[in-house]
Amino acid sequence: MLTNIIKNNNLKKCFRQVKNYSTIIKPERDSKYATINNQDINYFQNILDKHSVLTDPSDVEGFNQDWMKKYKGTSSLVLKPKTTEQVSEILKYCNNRKIAVVPQGGNTGLVGGSVPVHDEIILSLANMNKIEGFDPITGVVTCQSGTVLENIESYLSPLGYTVPIDLGAKGSCQIGGNVSTNAGGIRLLRYGGLHGNILGIEAVLADGSIIDCLSTLRKDNTGYDLKQLFIGSEGTLGVITKVSMITPPKPTSVNVGLFTCDSFDKVKTILTRAKSQLGDILSAFEFMDRPCIDVVLAHQQVQDPFDNKQPFYILIETSGFNETHDSEKLNDFLESIMNDDLIVDGSLATDTKNISAFWKLRESITESLGKEGAVYKYDLSLPMDQFYSIVEIMRNKFEGKANVVGFGHVGDGNLHLNISTPKKPYQKEIFDMIEPFVYEYTSSHRGSISAEHGIGSMKPNHLHYSKSSNSIHLMKSIKNTMDPNNILNPYKVLPN
CATH class of the missing domain: 3.30.43.10 (Uridine Diphospho-n-acetylenolpyruvylglucosamine Reductase, domain 2)
Structure with a gap:
Protein backbone atom coordinates (compact mmCIF):
# COMPACT_ATOMS: atom_id res chain seq x y z
CA MET A 1 0.00 0.00 0.00
CA LEU A 2 0.98 3.65 -0.44
CA THR A 3 0.56 5.88 2.60
CA ASN A 4 0.68 9.68 2.53
CA ILE A 5 2.59 10.81 5.59
CA ILE A 6 2.24 14.59 5.38
CA LYS A 7 2.16 17.09 2.59
CA ASN A 8 41.91 22.67 -20.20
CA ASN A 9 44.84 21.63 -20.39
CA ASN A 10 44.81 18.08 -19.10
CA LEU A 11 42.21 17.15 -21.69
CA LYS A 12 44.71 17.92 -24.45
CA LYS A 13 47.21 15.53 -22.89
CA CYS A 14 44.68 12.69 -22.96
CA PHE A 15 43.46 13.01 -26.51
CA ARG A 16 44.73 13.80 -29.95
CA GLN A 17 43.22 16.56 -32.07
CA VAL A 18 40.32 15.76 -34.38
CA LYS A 19 38.18 18.10 -36.41
CA ASN A 20 35.99 20.31 -34.20
CA TYR A 21 36.21 17.80 -31.33
CA SER A 22 32.93 16.48 -32.70
CA THR A 23 33.40 13.11 -31.03
CA ILE A 24 35.28 11.55 -28.11
CA LEU A 125 31.88 -13.46 -21.95
CA ALA A 126 28.13 -13.61 -22.73
CA ASN A 127 28.17 -17.36 -23.49
CA MET A 128 29.75 -18.17 -20.12
CA ASN A 129 26.48 -17.73 -18.27
CA LYS A 130 25.95 -20.78 -16.07
CA ILE A 131 25.27 -20.84 -12.35
CA GLU A 132 27.43 -23.75 -11.28
CA GLY A 133 26.42 -24.26 -7.69
CA PHE A 134 24.84 -22.94 -4.53
CA ASP A 135 25.36 -23.94 -0.90
CA PRO A 136 22.15 -23.25 1.08
CA ILE A 137 24.02 -23.54 4.37
CA THR A 138 26.72 -20.94 3.68
CA GLY A 139 24.78 -18.95 1.10
CA VAL A 140 27.68 -19.09 -1.39
CA VAL A 141 26.82 -19.09 -5.09
CA THR A 142 29.34 -19.97 -7.81
CA CYS A 143 28.75 -18.87 -11.38
CA GLN A 144 30.45 -18.10 -14.65
CA SER A 145 31.36 -14.50 -15.28
CA GLY A 146 28.85 -13.93 -18.09
CA THR A 147 25.84 -14.62 -15.87
CA VAL A 148 23.45 -11.67 -15.88
CA LEU A 149 23.01 -10.17 -12.41
CA GLU A 150 19.21 -10.34 -12.53
CA ASN A 151 19.37 -14.02 -13.46
CA ILE A 152 21.40 -14.72 -10.33
CA GLU A 153 18.79 -12.88 -8.28
CA SER A 154 15.98 -14.89 -9.93
CA TYR A 155 17.84 -18.11 -9.14
CA LEU A 156 18.45 -17.18 -5.51
CA SER A 157 15.09 -15.66 -4.64
CA PRO A 158 13.07 -18.92 -4.41
CA LEU A 159 15.85 -20.32 -2.24
CA GLY A 160 15.46 -17.47 0.23
CA TYR A 161 18.64 -15.58 -0.67
CA THR A 162 19.51 -12.40 -2.55
CA VAL A 163 22.47 -10.91 -4.39
CA PRO A 164 24.38 -8.36 -2.25
CA ILE A 165 24.68 -5.95 -5.20
CA ASP A 166 21.79 -4.20 -6.96
CA LEU A 167 22.14 -1.93 -10.00
CA GLY A 168 19.81 -0.16 -12.37
CA ALA A 169 21.42 -2.18 -15.18
CA LYS A 170 20.84 -5.52 -13.43
CA GLY A 171 18.84 -6.85 -16.39
CA SER A 172 21.86 -6.73 -18.70
CA CYS A 173 25.06 -6.32 -16.66
CA GLN A 174 27.08 -9.46 -15.96
CA ILE A 175 28.65 -10.54 -12.69
CA GLY A 176 32.15 -10.72 -14.18
CA GLY A 177 31.89 -7.12 -15.31
CA ASN A 178 30.47 -6.12 -11.93
CA VAL A 179 33.48 -7.68 -10.21
CA SER A 180 35.99 -6.33 -12.74
CA THR A 181 34.74 -2.78 -12.16
CA ASN A 182 34.02 -3.25 -8.44
CA ALA A 183 30.50 -1.99 -9.04
CA GLY A 184 28.85 -0.44 -6.00
CA GLY A 185 25.14 -0.04 -6.50
CA ILE A 186 22.25 0.99 -4.31
CA ARG A 187 22.67 -1.45 -1.40
CA LEU A 188 26.35 -1.08 -0.59
CA LEU A 189 25.19 0.72 2.56
CA ARG A 190 23.65 -2.55 3.80
CA TYR A 191 25.85 -5.30 2.38
CA GLY A 192 29.18 -3.62 1.73
CA GLY A 193 31.30 -3.74 -1.43
CA LEU A 194 32.39 -6.62 -3.63
CA HIS A 195 35.85 -6.77 -2.05
CA GLY A 196 34.09 -8.24 0.98
CA ASN A 197 31.40 -10.29 -0.76
CA ILE A 198 33.50 -12.07 -3.39
CA LEU A 199 35.03 -15.17 -1.82
CA GLY A 200 36.79 -16.58 -4.86
CA ILE A 201 37.72 -15.89 -8.47
CA GLU A 202 38.93 -17.91 -11.42
CA ALA A 203 40.79 -15.77 -13.94
CA VAL A 204 42.95 -16.17 -17.02
CA LEU A 205 46.15 -14.13 -17.33
CA ALA A 206 47.43 -12.57 -20.53
CA ASP A 207 49.70 -15.55 -21.26
CA GLY A 208 46.82 -18.02 -20.91
CA SER A 209 47.65 -19.15 -17.37
CA ILE A 210 44.53 -20.09 -15.41
CA ILE A 211 44.54 -18.75 -11.85
CA ASP A 212 42.22 -20.84 -9.69
CA CYS A 213 41.34 -18.85 -6.57
CA LEU A 214 37.74 -20.05 -6.64
CA SER A 215 37.47 -20.58 -2.90
CA THR A 216 34.09 -20.72 -1.16
CA LEU A 217 35.61 -20.25 2.29
CA ARG A 218 34.81 -17.23 4.45
CA LYS A 219 38.21 -17.51 6.14
CA ASP A 220 41.39 -18.34 4.23
CA ASN A 221 44.55 -16.71 5.54
CA THR A 222 47.09 -18.45 3.31
CA GLY A 223 49.36 -15.87 1.76
CA TYR A 224 48.41 -13.04 -0.57
CA ASP A 225 44.70 -12.64 -1.27
CA LEU A 226 45.18 -12.74 -5.05
CA LYS A 227 41.50 -12.44 -5.94
CA GLN A 228 41.52 -8.84 -4.69
CA LEU A 229 43.87 -7.89 -7.54
CA PHE A 230 41.18 -8.67 -10.10
CA ILE A 231 38.33 -6.88 -8.32
CA GLY A 232 38.21 -3.39 -9.79
CA SER A 233 41.11 -3.91 -12.23
CA GLU A 234 38.74 -3.52 -15.22
CA GLY A 235 40.13 -6.45 -17.17
CA THR A 236 43.67 -5.08 -17.31
CA LEU A 237 45.26 -7.82 -15.20
CA GLY A 238 43.30 -10.86 -16.29
CA VAL A 239 39.95 -12.06 -17.57
CA ILE A 240 37.61 -13.20 -14.81
CA THR A 241 35.86 -16.42 -15.83
CA LYS A 242 34.14 -17.55 -12.61
CA VAL A 243 33.25 -16.06 -9.23
CA SER A 244 32.05 -17.38 -5.91
CA MET A 245 30.05 -14.90 -3.86
CA ILE A 246 28.48 -14.80 -0.43
CA THR A 247 24.76 -14.05 -0.64
CA PRO A 248 22.65 -12.85 2.31
CA PRO A 249 19.19 -14.15 3.23
CA LYS A 250 16.45 -12.37 1.29
CA PRO A 251 14.56 -9.90 3.51
CA THR A 252 10.87 -10.64 4.02
CA SER A 253 9.83 -7.19 5.21
CA VAL A 254 10.60 -4.34 2.82
CA ASN A 255 9.49 -0.71 2.99
CA VAL A 256 10.43 2.20 0.74
CA GLY A 257 9.83 5.83 1.61
CA LEU A 258 10.09 8.85 -0.66
CA PHE A 259 10.53 12.23 1.01
CA THR A 260 11.10 15.84 0.00
CA CYS A 261 13.39 18.36 1.71
CA ASP A 262 13.93 22.07 1.27
CA SER A 263 17.70 22.02 1.99
CA PHE A 264 20.61 19.65 1.62
CA ASP A 265 21.56 20.23 5.25
CA LYS A 266 18.30 18.49 6.15
CA VAL A 267 19.20 15.61 3.83
CA LYS A 268 22.41 15.13 5.81
CA THR A 269 20.56 15.30 9.13
CA ILE A 270 18.05 12.69 7.96
CA LEU A 271 20.91 10.43 6.91
CA THR A 272 22.42 10.65 10.39
CA ARG A 273 19.03 9.90 11.97
CA ALA A 274 18.42 6.96 9.62
CA LYS A 275 21.75 5.35 10.44
CA SER A 276 21.22 5.68 14.19
CA GLN A 277 17.47 4.92 14.39
CA LEU A 278 17.01 2.35 11.62
CA GLY A 279 20.38 0.67 12.05
CA ASP A 280 20.32 -2.93 10.91
CA ILE A 281 17.25 -2.59 8.67
CA LEU A 282 18.48 0.41 6.64
CA SER A 283 19.37 -0.97 3.19
CA ALA A 284 19.43 2.09 0.93
CA PHE A 285 19.56 5.87 1.23
CA GLU A 286 19.38 7.54 -2.19
CA PHE A 287 19.11 11.19 -3.09
CA MET A 288 17.95 13.11 -6.19
CA ASP A 289 17.66 16.82 -6.80
CA ARG A 290 14.59 18.31 -8.46
CA PRO A 291 16.14 18.56 -11.95
CA CYS A 292 16.54 14.77 -11.84
CA ILE A 293 12.83 14.36 -11.15
CA ASP A 294 11.97 16.76 -13.97
CA VAL A 295 14.04 14.88 -16.55
CA VAL A 296 12.50 11.53 -15.55
CA LEU A 297 8.98 12.98 -15.77
CA ALA A 298 9.81 14.28 -19.24
CA HIS A 299 10.90 10.91 -20.63
CA GLN A 300 9.19 8.18 -18.58
CA GLN A 301 5.60 7.21 -17.97
CA VAL A 302 5.58 8.19 -14.32
CA GLN A 303 3.67 10.75 -12.30
CA ASP A 304 5.07 13.50 -10.13
CA PRO A 305 4.94 11.95 -6.65
CA PHE A 306 4.03 15.18 -4.87
CA ASP A 307 2.03 18.31 -5.62
CA ASN A 308 4.63 20.72 -4.26
CA LYS A 309 8.05 20.78 -5.87
CA GLN A 310 11.03 20.77 -3.54
CA PRO A 311 14.77 20.99 -4.31
CA PHE A 312 15.70 17.59 -2.81
CA TYR A 313 14.20 14.11 -2.77
CA ILE A 314 15.26 11.17 -0.61
CA LEU A 315 14.49 7.50 -1.18
CA ILE A 316 14.96 5.33 1.89
CA GLU A 317 14.63 1.56 1.90
CA THR A 318 14.41 -0.69 4.94
CA SER A 319 14.59 -4.46 4.73
CA GLY A 320 14.39 -6.98 7.53
CA PHE A 321 12.72 -10.17 8.71
CA ASN A 322 10.22 -9.07 11.36
CA GLU A 323 7.43 -6.87 10.04
CA THR A 324 6.27 -5.75 13.47
CA HIS A 325 9.78 -4.89 14.63
CA ASP A 326 10.61 -3.11 11.36
CA SER A 327 7.38 -1.11 11.37
CA GLU A 328 7.99 0.08 14.92
CA LYS A 329 11.49 1.29 14.11
CA LEU A 330 10.34 2.92 10.88
CA ASN A 331 7.41 4.68 12.56
CA ASP A 332 9.66 6.04 15.31
CA PHE A 333 12.05 7.33 12.67
CA LEU A 334 9.27 8.95 10.63
CA GLU A 335 7.84 10.60 13.71
CA SER A 336 11.27 11.95 14.58
CA ILE A 337 11.95 13.57 11.20
CA MET A 338 8.40 14.95 10.95
CA ASN A 339 8.40 16.46 14.41
CA ASP A 340 11.66 18.26 13.65
CA ASP A 341 10.36 19.55 10.28
CA LEU A 342 13.12 17.81 8.37
CA ILE A 343 10.82 16.81 5.53
CA VAL A 344 8.21 18.76 3.62
CA ASP A 345 6.24 15.83 2.22
CA GLY A 346 6.52 12.09 1.96
CA SER A 347 4.96 8.76 1.09
CA LEU A 348 5.61 5.22 2.24
CA ALA A 349 5.27 2.18 -0.02
CA THR A 350 4.96 -1.35 1.35
CA ASP A 351 3.65 -3.28 -1.68
CA THR A 352 5.65 -4.40 -4.70
CA LYS A 353 3.91 -2.16 -7.24
CA ASN A 354 4.46 1.11 -5.41
CA ILE A 355 7.95 0.14 -4.27
CA SER A 356 8.84 -0.39 -7.94
CA ALA A 357 7.29 2.97 -8.86
CA PHE A 358 9.47 4.78 -6.30
CA TRP A 359 12.61 2.98 -7.48
CA LYS A 360 11.80 3.80 -11.09
CA LEU A 361 12.18 7.50 -10.31
CA ARG A 362 15.71 6.85 -9.13
CA GLU A 363 16.80 4.17 -11.59
CA SER A 364 15.47 5.96 -14.71
CA ILE A 365 17.60 9.07 -14.29
CA THR A 366 20.55 7.91 -16.40
CA GLU A 367 18.34 6.59 -19.21
CA SER A 368 16.25 9.79 -19.20
CA LEU A 369 19.30 12.04 -19.34
CA GLY A 370 20.54 10.07 -22.33
CA LYS A 371 17.39 11.07 -24.19
CA GLU A 372 18.12 14.75 -23.58
CA GLY A 373 21.29 14.85 -25.68
CA ALA A 374 24.97 14.57 -24.79
CA VAL A 375 25.60 13.67 -21.13
CA TYR A 376 28.88 14.40 -19.36
CA LYS A 377 28.95 12.00 -16.42
CA TYR A 378 31.14 12.27 -13.31
CA ASP A 379 31.11 9.68 -10.56
CA LEU A 380 32.62 11.13 -7.39
CA SER A 381 33.12 10.32 -3.73
CA LEU A 382 33.10 13.42 -1.57
CA PRO A 383 32.89 14.27 2.14
CA MET A 384 29.36 15.19 3.19
CA ASP A 385 30.26 18.85 3.74
CA GLN A 386 31.16 19.21 0.05
CA PHE A 387 28.82 16.58 -1.37
CA TYR A 388 26.29 18.84 -3.10
CA SER A 389 28.40 22.00 -3.35
CA ILE A 390 30.03 20.86 -6.59
CA VAL A 391 26.57 20.56 -8.22
CA GLU A 392 25.74 24.15 -7.25
CA ILE A 393 29.14 25.38 -8.42
CA MET A 394 28.76 23.72 -11.82
CA ARG A 395 25.19 24.94 -12.18
CA ASN A 396 26.37 28.51 -11.62
CA LYS A 397 29.28 27.95 -13.98
CA PHE A 398 27.03 26.91 -16.86
CA GLU A 399 24.39 29.59 -16.17
CA GLY A 400 21.61 27.80 -18.00
CA LYS A 401 23.75 26.57 -20.91
CA ALA A 402 23.40 23.00 -19.68
CA ASN A 403 21.22 20.97 -17.35
CA VAL A 404 23.29 20.15 -14.25
CA VAL A 405 21.86 17.46 -11.97
CA GLY A 406 23.05 15.61 -8.90
CA PHE A 407 21.93 12.25 -7.56
CA GLY A 408 23.42 9.16 -6.05
CA HIS A 409 24.14 6.95 -3.10
CA VAL A 410 24.39 9.64 -0.46
CA GLY A 411 24.40 6.93 2.19
CA ASP A 412 27.95 5.97 1.17
CA GLY A 413 29.13 9.39 -0.08
CA ASN A 414 28.81 8.66 -3.83
CA LEU A 415 27.63 11.56 -5.99
CA HIS A 416 26.69 11.25 -9.65
CA LEU A 417 27.24 14.67 -11.21
CA ASN A 418 25.67 14.76 -14.68
CA ILE A 419 25.77 17.65 -17.11
CA SER A 420 23.59 17.34 -20.20
CA THR A 421 23.28 19.46 -23.31
CA PRO A 422 20.83 19.09 -26.19
CA LYS A 423 23.72 19.43 -28.62
CA LYS A 424 25.30 16.21 -29.85
CA PRO A 425 27.95 14.95 -30.18
CA TYR A 426 30.25 15.85 -27.33
CA GLN A 427 31.78 19.30 -27.48
CA LYS A 428 35.28 20.48 -26.51
CA GLU A 429 33.95 23.72 -25.01
CA ILE A 430 31.79 21.76 -22.57
CA PHE A 431 34.68 19.48 -21.61
CA ASP A 432 36.86 22.53 -21.03
CA MET A 433 34.29 23.99 -18.63
CA ILE A 434 34.20 20.75 -16.64
CA GLU A 435 37.69 19.28 -16.78
CA PRO A 436 40.03 19.41 -15.01
CA PHE A 437 38.04 21.64 -12.62
CA VAL A 438 35.81 18.84 -11.30
CA TYR A 439 38.82 16.60 -10.68
CA GLU A 440 40.77 19.42 -9.01
CA TYR A 441 37.82 20.22 -6.75
CA THR A 442 37.44 16.56 -5.80
CA SER A 443 41.14 16.17 -5.13
CA SER A 444 41.28 19.31 -3.01
CA HIS A 445 38.73 17.73 -0.66
CA ARG A 446 40.50 14.36 -0.66
CA GLY A 447 37.68 12.73 -2.58
CA SER A 448 37.76 10.10 -5.32
CA ILE A 449 37.34 10.90 -9.01
CA SER A 450 35.68 7.49 -9.46
CA ALA A 451 33.47 6.15 -6.72
CA GLU A 452 32.16 3.10 -8.57
CA HIS A 453 32.22 3.46 -12.37
CA GLY A 454 35.96 2.86 -12.69
CA ILE A 455 38.58 4.63 -14.81
CA GLY A 456 38.14 3.01 -18.22
CA SER A 457 39.39 5.07 -21.14
CA MET A 458 37.85 8.23 -19.71
CA LYS A 459 40.13 8.96 -16.77
CA PRO A 460 43.60 7.34 -16.98
CA ASN A 461 45.40 10.67 -17.23
CA HIS A 462 43.36 12.01 -14.34
CA LEU A 463 44.24 9.14 -12.01
CA HIS A 464 46.82 11.29 -10.21
CA TYR A 465 44.00 13.35 -8.70
CA SER A 466 43.12 10.38 -6.49
CA LYS A 467 46.31 8.30 -6.33
CA SER A 468 49.84 9.26 -5.40
CA SER A 469 52.70 8.87 -7.87
CA ASN A 470 54.11 5.99 -5.82
CA SER A 471 50.73 4.25 -5.88
CA ILE A 472 50.46 4.63 -9.65
CA HIS A 473 54.02 3.37 -10.05
CA LEU A 474 53.18 0.26 -8.03
CA MET A 475 50.04 -0.32 -10.13
CA LYS A 476 52.13 -0.13 -13.30
CA SER A 477 54.62 -2.61 -11.83
CA ILE A 478 51.82 -5.09 -11.12
CA LYS A 479 50.45 -4.60 -14.63
CA ASN A 480 53.88 -5.14 -16.22
CA THR A 481 54.39 -8.32 -14.19
CA MET A 482 51.02 -9.86 -14.99
CA ASP A 483 50.69 -8.57 -18.57
CA PRO A 484 54.16 -7.64 -19.86
CA ASN A 485 52.96 -7.24 -23.47
CA ASN A 486 50.07 -5.05 -22.31
CA ILE A 487 47.54 -6.89 -24.46
CA LEU A 488 44.70 -6.79 -21.90
CA ASN A 489 42.42 -3.78 -22.26
CA PRO A 490 45.12 -1.32 -23.37
CA TYR A 491 44.67 2.46 -23.13
CA LYS A 492 42.57 1.91 -19.98
CA VAL A 493 42.96 2.63 -16.26
CA LEU A 494 46.68 3.50 -16.09
CA PRO A 495 48.24 6.63 -17.62
CA ASN A 496 50.93 6.24 -20.29
Missing part, protein backbone atom coordinates in the same frame (compact mmCIF):
# COMPACT_ATOMS: atom_id res chain seq x y z
CA ILE A 25 38.91 11.65 -29.23
CA LYS A 26 41.35 8.83 -28.71
CA PRO A 27 44.99 8.14 -27.96
CA GLU A 28 46.98 7.06 -30.98
CA ARG A 29 46.98 3.33 -31.74
CA ASP A 30 50.14 1.69 -30.40
CA SER A 31 52.03 0.26 -33.37
CA LYS A 32 53.39 -2.65 -31.31
CA TYR A 33 50.04 -4.43 -31.60
CA ALA A 34 49.52 -6.82 -34.49
CA THR A 35 46.68 -6.38 -36.96
CA ILE A 36 44.25 -9.29 -37.24
CA ASN A 37 44.53 -11.35 -40.42
CA ASN A 38 42.73 -14.34 -41.95
CA GLN A 39 45.16 -16.76 -40.35
CA ASP A 40 44.19 -15.43 -36.92
CA ILE A 41 40.51 -15.82 -37.69
CA ASN A 42 41.05 -19.39 -38.90
CA TYR A 43 42.85 -20.21 -35.66
CA PHE A 44 39.98 -18.89 -33.55
CA GLN A 45 37.43 -20.75 -35.67
CA ASN A 46 39.27 -23.97 -34.83
CA ILE A 47 38.93 -23.21 -31.11
CA LEU A 48 35.33 -21.98 -31.10
CA ASP A 49 32.21 -22.98 -33.04
CA LYS A 50 31.26 -20.88 -36.06
CA HIS A 51 28.55 -19.00 -34.16
CA SER A 52 31.10 -17.80 -31.61
CA VAL A 53 33.42 -16.02 -34.05
CA LEU A 54 31.76 -12.85 -35.33
CA THR A 55 33.31 -11.03 -38.28
CA ASP A 56 30.32 -9.59 -40.13
CA PRO A 57 30.33 -5.81 -39.56
CA SER A 58 26.61 -5.83 -38.75
CA ASP A 59 27.20 -8.44 -36.02
CA VAL A 60 30.26 -6.69 -34.61
CA GLU A 61 28.83 -3.16 -34.60
CA GLY A 62 26.87 -3.44 -31.36
CA PHE A 63 29.91 -4.71 -29.46
CA ASN A 64 32.02 -1.77 -30.69
CA GLN A 65 29.96 0.87 -28.92
CA ASP A 66 28.85 1.52 -25.36
CA TRP A 67 25.15 1.81 -24.61
CA MET A 68 25.39 5.59 -24.13
CA LYS A 69 26.91 5.86 -27.63
CA LYS A 70 29.79 7.88 -26.24
CA TYR A 71 32.70 5.52 -26.92
CA LYS A 72 33.22 3.61 -30.16
CA GLY A 73 35.94 1.28 -31.40
CA THR A 74 36.83 -0.22 -34.76
CA SER A 75 37.19 -3.90 -33.90
CA SER A 76 36.50 -6.34 -36.72
CA LEU A 77 36.30 -9.46 -34.56
CA VAL A 78 34.22 -10.64 -31.60
CA LEU A 79 35.04 -13.94 -29.88
CA LYS A 80 32.47 -15.60 -27.60
CA PRO A 81 34.08 -18.48 -25.68
CA LYS A 82 32.03 -20.90 -23.60
CA THR A 83 34.74 -22.30 -21.33
CA THR A 84 37.70 -21.12 -19.31
CA GLU A 85 39.95 -23.34 -21.41
CA GLN A 86 38.85 -21.56 -24.57
CA VAL A 87 39.60 -18.18 -22.96
CA SER A 88 43.02 -19.53 -22.05
CA GLU A 89 43.78 -20.66 -25.62
CA ILE A 90 42.62 -17.34 -27.05
CA LEU A 91 44.75 -15.24 -24.71
CA LYS A 92 47.82 -17.43 -25.12
CA TYR A 93 47.61 -17.00 -28.88
CA CYS A 94 46.97 -13.24 -28.65
CA ASN A 95 49.85 -12.78 -26.25
CA ASN A 96 52.26 -14.58 -28.59
CA ARG A 97 51.02 -12.55 -31.54
CA LYS A 98 50.76 -9.31 -29.53
CA ILE A 99 47.11 -8.85 -30.44
CA ALA A 100 45.27 -6.53 -28.06
CA VAL A 101 42.09 -7.79 -26.38
CA VAL A 102 39.23 -6.03 -24.59
CA PRO A 103 37.11 -8.24 -22.28
CA GLN A 104 33.42 -7.37 -22.44
CA GLY A 105 30.53 -8.30 -20.19
CA GLY A 106 27.10 -6.69 -20.44
CA ASN A 107 28.69 -3.47 -21.78
CA THR A 108 26.75 -1.30 -19.33
CA GLY A 109 29.76 0.73 -18.17
CA LEU A 110 29.93 4.51 -18.33
CA VAL A 111 33.66 5.21 -18.76
CA GLY A 112 34.47 3.28 -21.94
CA GLY A 113 36.14 0.39 -20.16
CA SER A 114 34.41 -2.43 -22.03
CA VAL A 115 34.65 -1.25 -25.64
CA PRO A 116 37.75 -1.17 -27.85
CA VAL A 117 39.60 2.08 -28.28
CA HIS A 118 40.89 0.98 -31.69
CA ASP A 119 40.81 -2.48 -33.30
CA GLU A 120 41.32 -4.72 -30.26
CA ILE A 121 39.63 -8.14 -30.37
CA ILE A 122 36.43 -8.07 -28.33
CA LEU A 123 36.29 -11.03 -25.95
CA SER A 124 32.63 -11.34 -25.02
